[in-house]
Amino acid sequence: MKKKFIAGAVCPACKVQDTLVVWRENNIERAECVKCGHQLAQPEADVSGYVDDNKQMIGIFRPD
Secondary structure (H helix, E strand, O other), rough: OOOOOOOOOOOOOOEOOOOOEEEEEEOOOEEEEEEOOOOOEEOOOHHHHEEOOOOOOOOOOOOO
16 A cells, blocks of 8 residues: 655644655545654545535545
8 A cells, every 4th residue: 555645734643744644545544643653544535515516526625
């Protein structure tokens, strides 16, 4: 599995910037801080509420 750094992201645990890596595993988005080891996981986003009348994507916001 390929992990990628998230430029500019700040770890919610240790507050250090540019230390989070992200990857997808079994349709779950996972992130881990390489400095403190804090881990996050989020199921694939439900975008049903983010589609306009023409069924075009208008944007998704994911909090830090």
